[in-house]
Amino acid sequence: MVGIRVNGKLHDLDIDPETPLLYVLRDDLRLNGAKYGCGLGQCGACTVLIDGRAAFSCLVPVMLLEGKEVTTLEGLGSADHPGLLQQAFIDEQAAQCGYCIPGMIMRAQALLQDRPDATDDDIRRQLQPNLCRCGTHMRIMRAVKRAAAAMQTVSATPVRGARL
Amino acid sequence: MTIPRVLLGLLIVIALSAAAFVAYAWRLEIAPVERPAPGGFDRAQVSRGRALAAIGNCATCHTADGGTVLAGGRPFKTPFGTLYSPNITPDVETGIGRWSQAAFARAMREGVDREGRHLYPAFPYDHFTLVTDADNQALYAYLMSQAPAKASSPPNALAFPFNVRMTVAAWKLLYFKQGPYRQDRAQNANWNRGAYLVEGLAHCGACHTPRNVLGAEKQSQRFDGADIDGWHAYAINARSAAPTPWTAEAMALYLRSGWHQAHGMARGPMAPVVENLAAVPIEDTRAIATYIAAATERARPGGKVAAPVAALRKPTPASADSLVSPRDVPAGSSDAGAKIYAAACATCHEAGRPLPFGGIDLAHSTAIHGESPRNLINVTLYGLPATAGEASAIMPGFRASLTDPQIASLVHYLRADIAKKPAWPGVEPMIREARSSDTAPPLYTTPGTQGAPNDPSQGGVAW
Numbered sequence: 001m002v003g004i005r006v007n008g009k010l011h012d013l014d015i016d017p018e019t020p021l022l023y024v025l026r027d028d029l030r031l032n033g034a035k036y037g038c039g040l041g042q043c044g045a046c047t048v049l050i051d052g053r054a055a056f057s058c059l060v061p062v063m064l065l066e067g068k069e070v071t072t073l074e075g076l077g078s079a080d081h082p083g084l085l086q087q088a089f090i091d092e093q094a095a096q097c098g099y100c101i102p103g104m105i106m107r108a109q110a111l112l113q114d115r116p117d118a119t120d121d122d123i124r125r126q127l128q129p130n131l132c133r134c135g136t137h138m139r140i141m142r143a144v145k146r147a148a149a150a151m152q153t154v155s156a157t158p159v160r161g162a163r164l
Numbered sequence: 165m166t167i168p169r170v171l172l173g174l175l176i177v178i179a180l181s182a183a184a185f186v187a188y189a190w191r192l193e194i195a196p197v198e199r200p201a202p203g204g205f206d207r208a209q210v211s212r213g214r215a216l217a218a219i220g221n222c223a224t225c226h227t228a229d230g231g232t233v234l235a236g237g238r239p240f241k242t243p244f245g246t247l248y249s250p251n252i253t254p255d256v257e258t259g260i261g262r263w264s265q266a267a268f269a270r271a272m273r274e275g276v277d278r279e280g281r282h283l284y285p286a287f288p289y290d291h292f293t294l295v296t297d298a299d300n301q302a303l304y305a306y307l308m309s310q311a312p313a314k315a316s317s318p319p320n321a322l323a324f325p326f327n328v329r330m331t332v333a334a335w336k337l338l339y340f341k342q343g344p345y346r347q348d349r350a351q352n353a354n355w356n357r358g359a360y361l362v363e364g365l366a367h368c369g370a371c372h373t374p375r376n377v378l379g380a381e382k383q384s385q386r387f388d389g390a391d392i393d394g395w396h397a398y399a400i401n402a403r404s405a406a407p408t409p410w411t412a413e414a415m416a417l418y419l420r421s422g423w424h425q426a427h428g429m430a431r432g433p434m435a436p437v438v439e440n441l442a443a444v445p446i447e448d449t450r451a452i453a454t455y456i457a458a459a460t461e462r463a464r465p466g467g468k469v470a471a472p473v474a475a476l477r478k479p480t481p482a483s484a485d486s487l488v489s490p491r492d493v494p495a496g497s498s499d500a501g502a503k504i505y506a507a508a509c510a511t512c513h514e515a516g517r518p519l520p521f522g523g524i525d526l527a528h529s530t531a532i533h534g535e536s537p538r539n540l541i542n543v544t545l546y547g548l549p550a551t552a553g554e555a556s557a558i559m560p561g562f563r564a565s566l567t568d569p570q571i572a573s574l575v576h577y578l579r580a581d582i583a584k585k586p587a588w589p590g591v592e593p594m595i596r597e598a599r600s601s602d603t604a605p606p607l608y609t610t611p612g613t614q615g616a617p618n619d620p621s622q623g624g625v626a627w
Contacts, residue, residue: 018507040512041560053564060565061507128550129560
């Protein structure tokens with residue numbers, strides 16, 4: 001049995017401890033926010049937060065997660081009650097095909113939790129590992145800046161496990 | 165009567181020594197000149213100067229993060245305080261626009277600036293002194309042909325007495341031997357060209373030779389390998405830990421492309437070096453490689469070159485789902501490091517995808533055979549950042565998913581089971597140091613496959 005804590009809930013699963021977190025999220029926990037892109041840690045579509053830091057879930061065997069807190073896109077809000085970043089991405093219509101967006105949101109979340117006053121340069125550097133083939137980069141930039149501004153006015157509720 | 169006489173004598177000796185030292189250390193100003201017309205230089209000379217500047221890595225040190233190329237301002241933290249590289253664009257106020265050819269040559273040959281001040285040896289004139297007059301002229305032509313950039317570097321922040329430039333003259337008395345390079349008649353022209361470049365302009369020893377308490381390279385430990393800037397520069401002499409002995413051919417390939425399948429990737433401060441070397445005439449890279457590869461040779465039983473420890477696996481065509489079971493991990497192994505390696509590392513490092521896009525077979529990597537685990541730890545935490553705009557080797561960092569104890573067990577496993585070498589001491593504190601944001605190593609993008617000249621103002625970003 002492997003125990004992992006995702007979005008504040010502890011799950012005991014009867015799985016091979018070498019299984020990548022991404023597969024467990026999608027196949028066992030039915031949390032389909034994180035996407036399978038390359039399986040090599042090179043595209044960022046599978047990005048989640050581990051203890052508040054962005055990580056490629058396709059490269060994290062679940063055995064490494066003892067005592068750690070995983071946050072997925074679902075942990076930031078729902079379709080009915082989107083989180084600040086999610087709302088900003090909706091407002092800016094930042095998704096085209098949408099496949100990269102969960103990863104973009106999670107990596108941006110890690111940045112804004114650390115630095116709500118992130119500059120354009122900070123955002124570009126932070127999101128550099130995440131690829132978007134549709135080319136909505138400028139909208140993604142706007143969405144992250146919109147969320148940052150919102151976070152600075154509304155005191156944002158940090159997600160569980162955030163390093164603040 | 166005798167005591168005052170002795171005292172007087174002593175005072176005279178001290179005064180004379182002081183006067184002699186000042187006379188030795190004093191350098192006159194070289195008169196400023198009108199900035200040479202940028203178009204006034206011979207084109208071929210400028211082009212030669214550009215290649216020489218790449219070999220000398222001028223732009224790497226003389227460019228600040230996010231700053232104009234060659235406009236200086238990059239901080240260098242030394243045990244004596246922080247130095248900032250000066251602006252070496254031909255700006256007349258903040259750069260070297262008013263320097264004559266003679267002033268430039270004196271800086272290279274003697275480590276003295278146009279005004280006559282001794283330069284700190286962070287500027288590696290202990291190597292540059294070997295550069296020939298013709299090469300100095302080409303470097304001058306190149307630098308003076310660049311666009312002037314107005315940028316003042318912050319003042320150096322050095323502790324007393326190092327903030328007094330005259331102390332550098334004393335340092336030179338102890339450690340500085342003026343050039344130029346003298347040919348070794350016993351060696352061929354290619355080797356001599358390599359020695360001239362390696363010991364001179366390329367200043368390889370500045371990183372690869374350990375320094376003494378006064379910051380001078382220890383000549384008795386030349387190329388023994390040294391810690392620099394949060395990274396480890398490997399031994400490049402007979403102490404080289406490369407499991408596959410270097411050949412001149414392999415070294416030339418590595419220096420031009422930033423990787424070799426039997427050795428690994430250039431990263432850390434070596435990444436900008438190979439990115440620069442990709443842009444120089446191939447004969448020069450070959451000469452450098454010849455000299456270094458010869459330096460790494462050691463006497464082997466029977467005088468034969470030792471066989472590589474493990475045969476290279478044939479790369480298979482790239483495929484994203486070629487998960488393999490790693491050969492080195494016994495099933496049911498209880499070792500935590502072995503399990504982490506099998507689950508998190510082997511999927512790339514044993515996938516057999518061709519380099520630089522597949523992970524290197526770690527059995528060949530100097531990183532796990534070398535004297536320090538520092539590079540292995542840095543790369544495990546921060547990965548290899550990608551180069552903007554072109555295909556390059558990348559590796560994701562694992563600092564979010566691996567705790568310090570998990571990295572330690574992985575490092576110990578790789579050292580013991582794959583390198584089959586005695587455990588490194590001090591792994592755990594080194595991991596803490598590498599992870600802490602105060603002491604994290606500077607990251608550099610890995611060289612791209614095109615060998616495009618590096619823009620040193622673009623720092624790497626950790627994945």
